[in-house]
Amino acid sequence: DLSPDRAALLTLRQSLGGRTLLWNATATSPCNWAGVTCEQSRVVTLRLPGVALSGELPTGIFSNLTQLRTLSLRLNALTGQLPSDLALCSGLRNLYLHGNLFSGGIPEFLFGMKDLVRVNLASNNFTGEISKGFDKLPRLKTLYLENNRLAGSIPALKVPKVIQFNVSNNMLNGSIPERFQRFDSSSFSGNSLCGEPLEGCAGEIASVPSTGSVKPEKKNKLSGGAIAGIVTGSVVGLIFILLMLFFLCQKKGNKKSRSIDIASIKHQELEILGEKPIGEPENGGYGNGFSVAAAAAAAMTVNGKGEAATAVNGGVKKLVFFGNGGRVFDLEELLRASAEVLGKGTFGTAYKAVLEMGTVVAVKRLKDVTISEREFREKIEGVGSMDHENLVPLRAYYFSVDEKLLVYDYMAMGSLSALLHGEDFLLLTLLFCFVFWILCYDCCFG
Numbered sequence: 281d282l283s284p285d286r287a288a289l290l291t292l293r294q295s296l297g298g299r300t301l302l303w304n305a306t307a308t309s310p311c312n313w314a315g316v317t318c319e320q321s322r323v324v325t326l327r328l329p330g331v332a333l334s335g336e337l338p339t340g341i342f343s344n345l346t347q348l349r350t351l352s353l354r355l356n357a358l359t360g361q362l363p364s365d366l367a368l369c370s371g372l373r374n375l376y377l378h379g380n381l382f383s384g385g386i387p388e389f390l391f392g393m394k395d396l397v398r399v400n401l402a403s404n405n406f407t408g409e410i411s412k413g414f415d416k417l418p419r420l421k422t423l424y425l426e427n428n429r430l431a432g433s434i435p436a437l438k439v440p441k442v443i444q445f446n447v448s449n450n451m452l453n454g455s456i457p458e459r460f461q462r463f464d465s466s467s468f469s470g471n472s473l474c475g476e477p478l479e480g481c482a483g484e485i486a487s488v489p490s491t492g493s494v495k496p497e498k499k500n501k502l503s504g505g506a507i508a509g510i511v512t513g514s515v516v517g518l519i520f521i522l523l524m525l526f527f528l529c530q531k532k533g534n535k536k537s538r539s540i541d542i543a544s545i546k547h548q549e550l551e552i553l554g555e556k557p558i559g560e561p562e563n564g565g566y567g568n569g570f571s572v573a574a575a576a577a578a579a580m581t582v583n584g585k586g587e588a589a590t591a592v593n594g595g596v597k598k599l600v601f602f603g604n605g606g607r608v609f610d611l612e613e614l615l616r617a618s619a620e621v622l623g624k625g626t627f628g629t630a631y632k633a634v635l636e637m638g639t640v641v642a643v644k645r646l647k648d649v650t651i652s653e654r655e656f657r658e659k660i661e662g663v664g665s666m667d668h669e670n671l672v673p674l675r676a677y678y679f680s681v682d683e684k685l686l687v688y689d690y691m692a693m694g695s696l697s698a699l700l701h702g703e704d705f706l707l708l709t710l711l712f713c714f715v716f717w718i719l720c721y722d723c724c725f726g
């Protein structure tokens with residue numbers, strides 16, 4: 281039944297001054313009147329923006345417009361308080377009354393209209409405080425109260441869905457509740473408010489500069505739990521780094537002791553045989569614990585055939601060089617070279633040998649090779665003739681019954697294995713941990 285709605289609208293028209301509404305009073309249905317929308321034979325929308333309406337909204341009309349969902353009377357010149365029977369429009373969702381001259385407090389009955397989503401009361405003459413009653417509007421998304429005369433502080437409303445909020449240009453004071461601090465400062469300007477997003481409140485100010493604006497103290501936003509977490513993480517990280525360093529030192533120590541162990545074993549072999557290792561101490565103690573000479577001499581002496589002497593002096597057993605490089609050093613020089621263990625492979629131990637002339641080579645001492653000399657020479661010459669950028673060049677070899685040496689160029693940059701699993705990798709990990717720790721610290725406290 282539209283007649284109560286129609287009657288209410290006509291009363292409204294008669295009660296208010298301003299531009300004559302182009303409503304045909306003879307029409308039985310108001311649904312075609314400008315600004316009026318109906319649904320299921322009831323008026324659901326009344327929009328009369330900017331038509332110079334003046335005077336007070338009469339009490340009694342909204343009790344007949346109970347199905348209203350949108351009421352927009354914005355940008356008029358309406359005065360007085362909101363009529364109490366507006367409370368009967370319990371399905372009202374959108375209330376746009378901004379840009380009028382309404383006065384008095386924001387009526388409490390609004391907080392019983394649970395469907396309200398948009399409330400715009402801005403630019404009026406509303407007085408009093410902002411009520412906590414807005415918390416009773418669970419669907420509220422827009423709350424515009426700017427340009428009024430509201431006083432007091434902003435209550436710590438929950439209003440979880442509010443995405444549009446403005447209380448600027450009122451007479452509000454106090455601190456801005458945390459929930460509203462996410463809104464732009466323009467939502468609060470023109471008041472005596474303090475705190476984020478405006479400048480800090482008096483209690484938070486560390487020091488007031490004699491001139492210029494008051495800068496708020498930088499708030500430490502880290503919670504106690506976060507600080508505890510960072511401290512624990514740092515301690516764990518430090519322990520981890522110390523452990524890594526410990527293992528690193530241990531590894532280095534092992535490497536050294538391995539070299540020394542081999543040397544002492546060879547010394548023992550020679551001493552048992554009543555021989556003196558070649559190259560020390562007469563040569564001033566070459567190397568840091570072991571020499572190729574010791575290795576070769578040990579084997580030759582153990583053999584008891586005196587091949588070392590033959591090789592060095594007789595020229596029968598010589599280093600055989602490949603390629604065009606010619607013969608750059610002889611066996612005697614190699615035997616006198618200081619050496620350190622590079623590592624053990626399947627076919628023997630590799631040594632780094634530094635010759636007196638400064639040349640550095642890698643000498644691989646083959647073990648358990650039982651093939652004949654002819655066969656050895658054939659195979660090793662096949663290897664020596666290989667020429668590829670990814671192959672370490674085999675420069676020379678030495679063959680005797682008990683000693684087989686392969687001489688390669690020394691690759692100073694180490695092996696891929698060491699890079700992936702060795703000290704370099706550990707150092708890189710340490711470095712990474714350290715940088716990561718610095719960044720974390722910087723992020724949290726910087």
Ligand SMILES: Nc1ncnc2c1ncn2[C@@H]1O[C@H](COP(=O)(O)OP(=O)(O)OP(=O)(O)O)[C@@H](O)[C@H]1O
Binds near residue numbers: 625627628
């Ligand atoms: N020419 C070289 N220059 C520098 N270091 C070398 C050279 N040749 C070998 N090494 C080092 O000596 C270690 C032992 O090398 P070796 O060739 O005896 O065995 P491998 O290749 O590691 O193992 P496998 O013999 O089982 O293939 C290597 O891991 C490498 O670090």
